[in-house]
Amino acid sequence: MKIGILGAGHIGKALARLLAQAGHQVGISNSRGPDSLLDGTQTLRDLAYALGHGVKAFTNEDAARFGELVIETIPFGKYMELPAVQVESKIVIDTANYYPQRDGQIELGGLSQSAFIARHLPRARVVKAFNTIQSAHLESQGDTSRPLDDRRAIFIAGDDQEAKDVVTGLIEQIGFAAVDTGSLADSKVQEPGTPIYGPDLSARQAREALKQSQSQQG
Numbered sequence: 241m242k243i244g245i246l247g248a249g250h251i252g253k254a255l256a257r258l259l260a261q262a263g264h265q266v267g268i269s270n271s272r273g274p275d276s277l278l279d280g281t282q283t284l285r286d287l288a289y290a291l292g293h294g295v296k297a298f299t300n301e302d303a304a305r306f307g308e309l310v311i312e313t314i315p316f317g318k319y320m321e322l323p324a325v326q327v328e329s330k331i332v333i334d335t336a337n338y339y340p341q342r343d344g345q346i347e348l349g350g351l352s353q354s355a356f357i358a359r360h361l362p363r364a365r366v367v368k369a370f371n372t373i374q375s376a377h378l379e380s381q382g383d384t385s386r387p388l389d390d391r392r393a394i395f396i397a398g399d400d401q402e403a404k405d406v407v408t409g410l411i412e413q414i415g416f417a418a419v420d421t422g423s424l425a426d427s428k429v430q431e432p433g434t435p436i437y438g439p440d441l442s443a444r445q446a447r448e449a450l451k452q453s454q455s456q457q458g
């Protein structure tokens with residue numbers, strides 16, 4: 241599958257490497273474009289080359305256009321810069337977490353963080369995923385040789401079951417197991433500060449922890 245990744249930071253790089261290794265065609269973007277320097281010596285194009293497996297550097301719009309599925313993994317506060325038109329009708333994986341001290345004060349109007357992002361991408365099929373795992377663990381903990389129940393859980397949420405099934409497949413291809421927390425509205429249960437945000441749980445443990453967390457929320 242062609243996958244466009246918006247954001248070439250910790251999570252963007254990890255997902256680009258893992259998904260390209262798994263055989264997908266991956267294009268990645270950042271806020272500066274393929275040829276601007278990142279750190280004095282390296283551009284996004286250099287970074288993409290170093291990721292290997294044919295990963296390409298794109299502008300944001302081109303990455304969104306390229307992807308049959310698009311992953312948005314930029315800081316939450318930059319949501320206005322996401323290319324809404326180019327992702328229309330596509331599955332968009334939202335990895336973002338809202339941290340007011342980093343992202344500034346944003347009025348979510350009672351929405352979950354991913355429902356808020358989805359409102360900005362009105363015709364996209366948004367699935368929340370990968371927000372509860374640190375990038376270093378994403379890089380190191382996938383293991384396709386393990387049975388699904390024993391793999392590290394990646395919590396997902398969304399309103400489109402077919403889109404969630406596609407994302408579940410990608411998660412399994414890179415050695416993890418998806419655990420579904422429900423709709424985008426329900427996805428508050430996997431936001432920062434919740435019991436299931438962060439801990440290293442197998443899928444079996446994650447389903448149990450999710451049940452407890454949901455019953456505490458009433």
Ligand SMILES: NC(=O)c1ccc[n+]([C@@H]2O[C@H](COP(=O)([O-])OP(=O)(O)OC[C@H]3O[C@@H](n4cnc5c(N)ncnc54)[C@H](OP(=O)(O)O)[C@@H]3O)[C@@H](O)[C@H]2O)c1
Nearest residue numbers: 247248249250251270271272313314321336337371374375
């Ligand atoms: N780090 C983690 O372990 C982790 C875990 C789970 C979820 N998350 C969440 O995932 C998101 C990304 O986190 P991160 O740690 O990977 O971020 P990061 O390392 O700070 O990188 C952010 C990336 O987004 C790019 N970016 C910023 N504005 C953009 C725009 N308008 N268009 C395209 N690219 C843009 C940046 O490019 P430039 O440098 O060119 O601006 C940079 O490549 C955040 O919401 C974070 O809370 C992070």
